[in-house]
Amino acid sequence: MAALVSSSAEDGVARITLDRPAQGNALNADMVEALLEALDHVRDERPRCLVVSGAGKGFCGGFDLGDLDGQSDGDLLHRFVRVETALQAIHHFPAPVLTMAHGFAWGAGADIFCAGHVRIAAPGTRFSFPGSKFGIVLGTRRLRAITGAATAFDLVLSGAPIGSDVALSCGIAQALELVEQWPAWQSAWIARQTRLDSGMAEMLSARMRDDGRDADLAALVRSAARPGLKSRLAAYADAVRRAKAARTDD
DSSP: OGGGEEEEEETTEEEEEEOOGGGTTOBOHHHHHHHHHHHHHHHHTOOSEEEEEEOTTSSBOOBOOTTGGGOOHHHHHHHHHHHHHHHHHHHTOSSOEEEEEOSEEETHHHHHHHHSSEEEEOTTOEEEOOGGGGTOOOSHHHHHHHHOHHHHHHHHHHOOOBOHHHHHHTTSSSEEOOGGGHHHHHHHHHHHHTTSOHHHHHHHHHHTSOOOHHHHHHHHHHHHTSSOHHHHHHHHHHHHHHHHHHHHHO
16 A cells, blocks of 8 residues: 555655556555555654655546446445545645646546645646536535636536646646756745744644635535445546547547
């Protein structure tokens, strides 16, 4: 499990890397648990900032739809609850969080990105929020807080991918930086964060964000608890496969 997410905490800087590149860092049950374990580990170190990124060709492919056959509605609901728990742990981390996306951030992967307090994307990164396609309410309040209600509603209702320029214009990404420039950008950002001791960083971070954790979890559970979750996800996965096949044929 530990190999799915790598983490470290050194000199006041915590780092978490989604590390399942062969599957696009898609969130199967084991990876979600590994992410939660990594967040617990680095939080215990009381860092002054956290950087979250993804290995391989993209940041995160979202909820893993490749193992549906062996899952029940209850299994899938539990995984969604654990994903929401991870999103809350990132957003309410007791220090500033920098999320850095490249390639793609689909579904729950886009929600992880949006849970960060500072969000940097590589040019050409694509995002999507397809939860409405299979009846899941996940991350929508945080998205609304970033983009405003009207834009968030449009993004969730359509579920269609958006490019990095659109993400920048609506605030999902706060800056676009080439991956080659990330080390320098990170260094400058980290230098600003580590001027504060961990206690002050924690107090400031807590005051900078709204606490809607219970409401977010309740909304997710209400949506996921409706009968037929597995069949809805299977229908969505089939639609995605057919769309990919159609593009290949073209």
